[in-house]
Amino acid sequence: MSKPTIAVYKFSSCDGCQLSILNLEDELLALAGAVEIAYFLEARSRMLPGPYDVALVEGSVSTPHEAERIKEIRRQAGFLVALGTCSTAGGIQALRNFGRLDDLAWAVYDHPEYLHALETSTPISEHVKVDLELWGCPVNKYQVAEVVASLLQKRRPNLPNYSVCLECKRNGNVCVMVADGTPCLGPATRAGCGAICPANGRGCYGCFGPAPSAELPALVPLLRSLERHPNETFHLLRYFTGYAPAFRQAADKLQKEVNA
Amino acid sequence: MNTNIEIPALARVEGEGALYIRLKDGKVAEIELNIYEPPRFFEGFLRGRHFQEVPDITARICGICPVAYQMSSVQALEMALGVTVTPEVYALRRLLYDAEYVESHALHIYLLQAPDLLGYESVLSLAEVAPEVVKNALHQKKIGNDLLKAIGGRSVHPVSSCVGGFYRWPRKMQIQALIPDLEWGLEAAIETVRWAATLPYPDFEILDYIYVAVHHAGEYGILSGNILSSKSGQIEPVDFEKHYIESHVRHSNALHSHTASGQVYVTGPMSRVNLNYEQMGPAARKIMSEIGLKLPIRNPYKQLLARAIELVEVHEEALRIARAYDPQGPSHANVIAKAGEGFGVSEAPRGLLYHHYVLDDQGMVRHARISPPTAQNLARIEADLWKLAPKVIDLPQEKATLECEHLVRSYDPCISCATHFLKLKIEDL
Numbered sequence A: 001m002s003k004p005t006i007a008v009y010k011f012s013s014c015d016g017c018q019l020s021i022l023n024l025e026d027e028l029l030a031l032a033g034a035v036e037i038a039y040f041l042e043a044r045s046r047m048l049p050g051p052y053d054v055a056l057v058e059g060s061v062s063t064p065h066e067a068e069r070i071k072e073i074r075r076q077a078g079f080l081v082a083l084g085t086c087s088t089a090g091g092i093q094a095l096r097n098f099g100r101l102d103d104l105a106w107a108v109y110d111h112p113e114y115l116h117a118l119e120t121s122t123p124i125s126e127h128v129k130v131d132l133e134l135w136g137c138p139v140n141k142y143q144v145a146e147v148v149a150s151l152l153q154k155r156r157p158n159l160p161n162y163s164v165c166l167e168c169k170r171n172g173n174v175c176v177m178v179a180d181g182t183p184c185l186g187p188a189t190r191a192g193c194g195a196i197c198p199a200n201g202r203g204c205y206g207c208f209g210p211a212p213s214a215e216l217p218a219l220v221p222l223l224r225s226l227e228r229h230p231n232e233t234f235h236l237l238r239y240f241t242g243y244a245p246a247f248r249q250a251a252d253k254l255q256k257e258v259n260a
Numbered sequence B: 001m002n003t004n005i006e007i008p009a010l011a012r013v014e015g016e017g018a019l020y021i022r023l024k025d026g027k028v029a030e031i032e033l034n035i036y037e038p039p040r041f042f043e044g045f046l047r048g049r050h051f052q053e054v055p056d057i058t059a060r061i062c063g064i065c066p067v068a069y070q071m072s073s074v075q076a077l078e079m080a081l082g083v084t085v086t087p088e089v090y091a092l093r094r095l096l097y098d099a100e101y102v103e104s105h106a107l108h109i110y111l112l113q114a115p116d117l118l119g120y121e122s123v124l125s126l127a128e129v130a131p132e133v134v135k136n137a138l139h140q141k142k143i144g145n146d147l148l149k150a151i152g153g154r155s156v157h158p159v160s161s162c163v164g165g166f167y168r169w170p171r172k173m174q175i176q177a178l179i180p181d182l183e184w185g186l187e188a189a190i191e192t193v194r195w196a197a198t199l200p201y202p203d204f205e206i207l208d209y210i211y212v213a214v215h216h217a218g219e220y221g222i223l224s225g226n227i228l229s230s231k232s233g234q235i236e237p238v239d240f241e242k243h244y245i246e247s248h249v250r251h252s253n254a255l256h257s258h259t260a261s262g263q264v265y266v267t268g269p270m271s272r273v274n275l276n277y278e279q280m281g282p283a284a285r286k287i288m289s290e291i292g293l294k295l296p297i298r299n300p301y302k303q304l305l306a307r308a309i310e311l312v313e314v315h316e317e318a319l320r321i322a323r324a325y326d327p328q329g330p331s332h333a334n335v336i337a338k339a340g341e342g343f344g345v346s347e348a349p350r351g352l353l354y355h356h357y358v359l360d361d362q363g364m365v366r367h368a369r370i371s372p373p374t375a376q377n378l379a380r381i382e383a384d385l386w387k388l389a390p391k392v393i394d395l396p397q398e399k400a401t402l403e404c405e406h407l408v409r410s411y412d413p414c415i416s417c418a419t420h421f422l423k424l425k426i427e428d429l
Helices: A016-022 A028-034 A064-076 A085-089 A092-098 A100-108 A141-152 A164-171 A176-180 A216-225 A232-237 A245-259 B042-046 B051-059 B066-081 B087-118 B123-129 B131-152 B172-176 B179-196 B237-243 B269-279 B282-290 B300-324 B373-392 B397-410
Strands: A005-010 A036-040 A052-058 A077-083 A132-134 B005-007 B017-024 B027-035 B212-215 B226-229 B233-235 B244-248 B255-259 B340-348 B351-359 B365-371
Touching: A005 A016, A005 A064, A016 A028, A016 A052, A016 A141, A016 B087, A028 A141, A028 B123, A028 B131, A052 A064, A052 A085, A052 A141, A064 A077, A077 A085, A077 A141, A085 A092, A085 A132, A092 B042, A132 A141, A216 A232, A216 A245, A232 A245, B005 B397, B017 B373, B017 B397, B027 B373, B042 B051, B042 B365, B051 B066, B051 B351, B051 B365, B066 B087, B066 B340, B066 B351, B087 B123, B087 B131, B087 B179, B087 B300, B087 B397, B123 B131, B131 B172, B131 B179, B179 B282, B179 B300, B212 B269, B212 B340, B212 B351, B226 B237, B233 B237, B237 B244, B237 B340, B237 B351, B244 B373, B255 B373, B269 B282, B269 B300, B282 B300, B300 B397, B351 B373, B373 B397
Parallel strands: A005 A036, A005 A052, A052 A077, A077 A132
Antiparallel strands: B005 B017, B017 B027, B212 B226, B226 B233, B244 B255, B340 B351, B351 B365
């Protein structure tokens, strides 16, 4: 039986999530033995033709070319995984979606038509069907390995649905919000990073996106009461995963309240 | 060969680019290093953000060298805010940067460039015939990532750095636990230099390079210093924009850099080794003398060798800092928001990275300007290709294409970085 084929693609991104695959130093050669890495531009020159069993897609859709390219990749892919926060929520570059591109960046170009950039940076799921979303800025490399292993074993991947708070408790971190009064988005953020920000004495900044259980109406007033600089809560919500619906809506609501 | 060289998607580089070399009447008529990586407008959305958010945001310009972006930005912001960091903070920053060098250089040497010199399409193919070489390479790379994780929580976009220092000191035990790995890594790096010295680099030299690098009289210039040019001497970071100018060419989403007098220059490992070898420690100097390396390095393909020498240097420095690590006192300065302007330079693994910020009286960013290394090198890479192309056009197509692509790769271009900002007017060629 031939090995399952995997293709890795880059859209608008920093390359960090693809790098997480190469950072699987102890597992990389076993991975390359278990699957056929058929297309991975950052790692190899050889490109085998599609279709591929699995496509791992890093990055957001932010240009007209990318909006077309993702459709072709979807056609070639049996199972499509959105890899990391750019591909699941538009990434940090989705800050342009809140009217800022017009206000700031667009205004400095004489010839914006040369830029070939869309007005928005959007998640892959706004363009094609996505079979699995893996969050994180960057993704946790062990979650990437888990996803590939689960596909090989034809089972559901074991990925957390709970919030960073649970990881904190499990790791024995002292709560930075309770103990130090540091604003922390951990109660509303999806686990997966290992609660590394609280472990480093700072608040979570939401780079794994909103947890399915996020209770922002309860959290936002608490964050507001702890702000250390103007609009800190608004900035926390409108950050690396600010275009994810739960954070987007909470930020919009907060903005309306402040302006009212 | 009598057809054009077309590489629509460069492999084994970070980010997206293409290379076209067009011939007319058997002569090279046009060379185009096409950067189609999408622009992401970082400097636009940095405006209005609080200074303490900046290092986390700029890290996302590059997943391969996030520490470089964090270090150039925190130093620029500390200047703007009138903050001085303690020697303990400075030492831990150097250790963090060393870790990024180990990870990034091991990645480039073994996974990105070496396959060209050894005749493989990738490290995965190399692993099929020489698994021990690749396992050793991955182990070296892992040591860098483990050290990044110990200091920063994770290796890509670490979370511990802030304006003023670190949110929290890493525990002494965590750092000390990595000393045996670093000792192994130093020996492995020395072996890497010996091996790199034997590789079959294409015979190609550029005699008129202008080398530019961060220079620090008291240490190998990575974290901070002035900007030294082999042609025009030293300037301070505050004067960078007066001496190094960027302009936009139509076929690229990145800017091309040149000196104020219009000359292209090179930044990166070749420049650093050539300009700063006197600041290197004994281990790097010893191995350079053992392999009989003559400076300056003029062959761009030998940037792999320069990286290998730097691997020795950063391991030796990392060991020195890790052995002495015993943090006392606060891990960061108490930073008070105020209006100000600041400039920061450091050496990302692939070259000089300049940041400039203006803050308002609440500490919010009013203006941001970032000059990444690959944008500075693009004009130089094209100039190299103009020298190389006439020499290779008579070779078989495949070999000519590979030599050109290999040249581009030897610069370890980070195309994601090069296009992260884009604001100057488009100029028609």
